[in-house]
Amino acid sequence: MLSKPRPDRREKRPPKPLNPVRLNDLALHYVARFATSAAKLADYLRRKLRERGWEGDGDPAIAALVERFVAAGYVDDEAYARAKSGSLLRRGYGQRRVSQALGQAGIAEDLREEVRAGPNEQRAAAFAMAKKRRFGPFSAAPPDRPLREKQLAAMLRAGHPLDLARGVLGAATIEAAEAWAEEECE
Structure with missing residues (x-):
């Protein structure tokens, strides 16, 4: 017996494009959960930009964010x-x-x-x-x-x-x- 799609289910909306605040939140969440290097954090953020889009130029924002996290001690390669x-x-x-x-x-x-x-x-x-x-x-x-x-x-x-x-x-x-x-x- 085949089940019919339920009419009360909404279609999944595409995620909102990232902005600097959302990007910062993603990075903070990532470094809080995982031990990581600066390069791995940058790769993770680039992947999120590809998946969700960006409201501007993303690479300088990622570089600045990773640099800020390294300076704050959230990311320590050594x-x-x-x-x-x-x-x-x-x-x-x-x-x-x-x-x-x-x-x-x-x-x-x-x-x-x-x-x-x-x-x-x-x-x-x-x-x-x-x-x-x-x-x-x-x-x-x-x-x-x-x-x-x-x-x-x-x-x-x-x-x-x-x-x-x-x-x-x-x-x-x-x-x-x-x-x-x-x-x-x-």
Whole structure:
């Protein structure tokens, strides 16, 4: 049985074009809900302008608004980069993937280098990924050669250097992997 459209439903009206006040409100709402970088905020506002329209020239308004939010401390690229980098490392991603994620968020190269993980943090990230994904010594059964190659490829795709991936996957026991992860690097 097909249902007929109800006559009491109104058609959805297109949203009103943005003006400086509405744009400011959207930006304020966005930074209140999400940790963000200046570039991500600008991209979000540009997308909203495309969706809803603008009552004038939007790009200078966006640039001025983002600049004002940075000056007020609502948006801090350095704090965002440190938090995002730490989060990705704890989840087991390697430095290359962390740098790519920060680059996509619009973080400048010099700031990405400043928050770059040290060798000990990179080892901890490789260990975390192996533990989370049950690679190497964490697997239920000793991996055969094809499975070991797949695990190594997954570690490389996650952004870990080859020597770190081989180091954690080559550990014979969980205790050996823990000792490897806790070794001090120069």
